[in-house]
Amino acid sequence: MTYDQMGLNEWLIIGATIVGPILAVQAQKWIERARVATGRRTWIFETLMATRGARMSMDHVRALNTIDLAFYGTKILGRTVRSRKWQSVIDAWHEYHAHLSQPEEQRPKTKDQDVAWGAKGEELFVNLLTALAVSNHYRFDRTQLRMGGYSPAGHATVENEQTALRNLLIRMLSGQHPLPVEVRSTAVANADAPRSGPQIGLLQEPWGSKTGSGGT
Incomplete structure (x- = not known):
């Protein structure tokens, strides 16, 4: 069969054979991107949810x-659609970010x-x-979202202690807080005082002396 004898069906088959794998690869890429975004x-x-406490x-x-990036949407003709x-x-x-970022x-x-202020922040966080939850197809009531997290009391104690230590160290290094120093007097032994107790010496013989009998 020559090119002149080929009909529409033959050309469609050739086109599908060439374009099909390309479209399949692109479709796989789109699916992978959607999976990563999800x-x-x-x-x-x-x-x-795991770090509520x-x-x-x-x-x-x-x-x-990461919220702004993950929920940005799709650009279509220069316009963001979400x-x-x-x-x-x-x-x-x-809204929650604006509350957390209030100036001093x-x-x-x-x-x-x-x-x-803390109660309002808690309410805004639950709203978020x-x-x-709705966008990820979960169903939770507000009580679960607000009270469902668990955080041991010891974690809060450790965090508060670390914060207090950091603040104290910063104030001390910046000169805002004095460094407490305590001087104690202790008894010092007199080096010239005679030693008490038995004195142990080392008896040395003259070089070349011999012990025992047998000398003339």
Whole structure:
């Protein structure tokens, strides 16, 4: 069969033979990218759930800082497109981030203000976990998200002690806190005083002397 005798079906078969493997490779790449992106979003939710009681940990902070990237969406014709679930996650994270990033002059000054500020932060964090759970197809009520984490009391004690030691060391090195020094007097023995107790000496014979009998 010559090229002139080939019909539409033959050309379609040739085209499918050439293009088919290329499309299959591209489809595999798209599937792999989607799997990685889904795994990243799942990792964020699992990490934040696991570190609810240790929010100063590096894993917790890293998961928070990855939200903008993992839920960014898709660029289509220069415009970012994301689902409503993803947008809810982004909005909840930005609101929580704004609360955590308040400047020092706006931070609470009294104990009551500090309690209210902490309660608001807890509520915003639960909002974020709720949005993440929905986007990852999990169903949790707010009570589970708020109270479900476990953190031994000893961990909090160790963390507070380490923080107190770091703050004390920084104040001492910067001159803001004096270094406590205690001087104690102790009795010192007189080197010229005679020694008490028996004195043990070493008896040495003159060089070349002989012991025993037999000399003339």
